Structures are given as C-alpha cells and as structure tokens.
Amino acid sequence: MSPAIGRPARSGVPAAGGPGRIVLGGPPRADDRAGGPGDADGPVGRARPVVDEAADLSDIAFGPDGLVVTVVQEFATREVLMVAHMDAEALRRTLESGRTWFWSRSRQEYWCKGETSGDRQWVRKVSYDCDGDAVLVEVEQDGRGACHTGARTCFYRAFGGEG
Amino acid sequence: MSPAIGRPARSGVPAAGGPGRIVLGGPPRADDRAGGPGDADGPVGRARPVVDEAADLSDIAFGPDGLVVTVVQEFATREVLMVAHMDAEALRRTLESGRTWFWSRSRQEYWCKGETSGDRQWVRKVSYDCDGDAVLVEVEQDGRGACHTGARTCFYRAFGGEG
Numbered sequence: 001m002s003p004a005i006g007r008p009a010r011s012g013v014p015a016a017g018g019p020g021r022i023v024l025g026g027p028p029r030a031d032d033r034a035g036g037p038g039d040a041d042g043p044v045g046r047a048r049p050v051v052d053e054a055a056d057l058s059d060i061a062f063g064p065d066g067l068v069v070t071v072v073q074e075f076a077t078r079e080v081l082m083v084a085h086m087d088a089e090a091l092r093r094t095l096e097s098g099r100t101w102f103w104s105r106s107r108q109e110y111w112c113k114g115e116t117s118g119d120r121q122w123v124r125k126v127s128y129d130c131d132g133d134a135v136l137v138e139v140e141q142d143g144r145g146a147c148h149t150g151a152r153t154c155f156y157r158a159f160g161g162e163g
Numbered sequence: 164m165s166p167a168i169g170r171p172a173r174s175g176v177p178a179a180g181g182p183g184r185i186v187l188g189g190p191p192r193a194d195d196r197a198g199g200p201g202d203a204d205g206p207v208g209r210a211r212p213v214v215d216e217a218a219d220l221s222d223i224a225f226g227p228d229g230l231v232v233t234v235v236q237e238f239a240t241r242e243v244l245m246v247a248h249m250d251a252e253a254l255r256r257t258l259e260s261g262r263t264w265f266w267s268r269s270r271q272e273y274w275c276k277g278e279t280s281g282d283r284q285w286v287r288k289v290s291y292d293c294d295g296d297a298v299l300v301e302v303e304q305d306g307r308g309a310c311h312t313g314a315r316t317c318f319y320r321a322f323g324g325e326g
Contacts, residue, residue, distance in 0.1 A: 078241030083297035129317035134246035136318045154292035155299045
C-alpha cells in the first residue's frame with residue numbers, strides 16, 4: 001500500500017532543471033504541503049532537505065526488487081544505528097524532506113522513521129557507494145534511539161558477547 | 164565457484180560444544196592450516212578470531228538467497244567503509260579467521276578482503292541487528308582503504324556534493 005500522496009512519484013523523470021537532472025530539496029512548494037513527505041514533521045523543525053541540482057538518482061543501482069540497502073549512521077558519534085531499504089521514492093522523500101523514509105518489505109509500505117515512536121531521524125548527509133548499490137544516511141537521532149526494542153542501535157548483540 | 168578448502172562447510176551443523184551450538188574461533192586446529200580460512204593471512208599476524216562458545220548462527224536471518232547484508236566500519240574512526248554480503252560460510256570464516264570474508268554475487272565466489280589488493284581488514288567486533296538480517300563488522304583497515312577505486316571508503320560520493 002502506498003500512502004496517499006499529493007503527486008505521483010517522479011523518480012527518474014527529469015525535472016525542469018535540465019535533461020537528466022532531478023532537482024531535489026529546495027524550498028517547499030505548495031503541492032508539497034498536502035500529503036507530501038514534509039507532512040510527517042508537521043512543522044518542518046530541524047529538517048534540512050538535501051539540495052542538489054545535479055543529483056541523479058540514476059547513480060543508484062536499485063536491485064531487481066527496486067530496493068537499495070541503506071545504512072543509517074548517527075552523524076555526531078558515527079554509531080551505526082540501523083539498516084533498512086529504500087526504493088527510489090523513499091530516497092527522493094528522504095532527500096526532499098530531510099527525514100528518513102524507507103520501504104518496509106514486511107508491511108509493503110513506506111514508513112517515515114520515528115513517525116509513530118517519536119524517534120525521528122534528521123538527515124545531515126546522504127552518500128552512496130562506488131557501485132551505487134548501497135546508501136549511507138547520516139542523521140541526528142531523536143528519542144531513545146533507532147531500534148524498535150528501545151535500544152540506541154539495532155546492533156546491540158555481538159558475537160563474543162561484547163554487544 | 165567455491166575455493167578449494169580443506170573441509171566441508173559446516174554452517175548450521177552443531178559442533179562438539181553441545182546441541183545447537185557452533186564453536187567459533189579458538190586456537191587453530193591442524194585441519195585449519197591446510198586450505199582453511201586462516202591461510203589467507205599466511206602468518207596469522209594481527210588476526211584475532213572471534214571466540215564465542217555460545218555463538219549461534221541461527222540468530223542470523225539469511226535471506227532467500229542465503230545472504231545477509233554486511234556493513235564494514237573502521238573500528239577506530241567509526242567510518243563506514245563498505246557494504247557487502249556474507250553467507251553462513253563467509254560469516255563463519257570471518258569469525259574464525261579474524262579477516263573479512265564475503266560472498267561475491269557477481270563472481271559467485273568467496274573472497275577475502277584485501278587478499279589481492281593487500282588492503283586487508285582485521286576483525287575487531289562482529290555485531291548483528293535486532294532482526295538478525297544485517298551484520299556489522301568493525302575492522303582495522305590496512306592499506307589505502309576499503310574501496311577498489313583506491314578511496315578510503317566506498318561512500319565517497321554524496322548528494323549535495325559534500326562527498
């Protein structure tokens with residue numbers, strides 16, 4: 001189930017910025033305010049959209065299932081918090097809203113991290129690897145942490161017992 | 164193609180330590196010396212096998228393709244270096260040898276990081292996430308870095324141009 005959003009996904013569709021370019025981020029437009037990614041915040045608050053005139057999602061090698069593995073790391077401490085998946089639309093929403101959006105494989109729906117729990121993630125940097133098949137999102141983490149168990153990081157268990 | 168190894172994979176097979184347990188790491192055994200994971204090092208050097216009597220690979224939720232996403236992070240700086248995939252055998256080799264082993268989906272073979280390039284990774288900690296479907300390996304990184312391009316990290320490109 002896709003959430004009701006105010007406009008269709010435009011991933012891969014060149015924007016007005018020029019052929020082959022997707023203009024990401026920038027000031028919110030009127031049609032973003034109704035049902036768009038920004039709404040997950042209510043007030044935009046600490047969100048900083050990633051503005052990149054040359055951003056080209058075609059650098060990202062989404063898999064056969066349309067997804068790319070995404071690592072979320074805390075910006076200040078560099079702790080790895082979680083791993084999840086994005087499709088092109090979730091990545092676009094993440095860049096535009098400054099909040100983390102993922103695709104849930106189990107629930108088959110988009111989710112904005114912290115929207116239910118309050119443990120929001122505020123995007124500070126979005127990188128991608130040499131093959132374009134992994135994304136790294138550095139965030140400021142709100143609340144208790146990233147894990148649904150209440151742990152700061154999902155990686156709270158380790159072989160050798162030093163978790 | 165699997166590399167020639169001196170003994171069959173025993174992933175998921177309980178070892179002598181007790182039912183349902185897999186004994187990982189520990190002192191090298193005679194049969195490990197011929198063709199086993201330790202050989203990738205020649206001399207064991209800085210390798211520190213992860214010794215965990217209770218380690219249970221059944222905590223790891225390998226996907227339908229038998230693989231688990233693995234994030235490699237530099238132990239000292241906490242920089243995220245790369246993302247790759249392990250199957251149970253690659254994870255077992257990683258824990259036992261103290262070097263990072265992966266499964267290459269493109270080449271359909273095991274690889275030990277740095278074995279060709281010299282950019283070896285020495286395992287310091289292996290964690291896994293709440294769902295068991297992602298592994299985090301903290302390493303000391305040898306040589307130029309983790310990326311085949313010569314970059315320190317594979318995540319050298321960022322949206323917004325701050326890569």
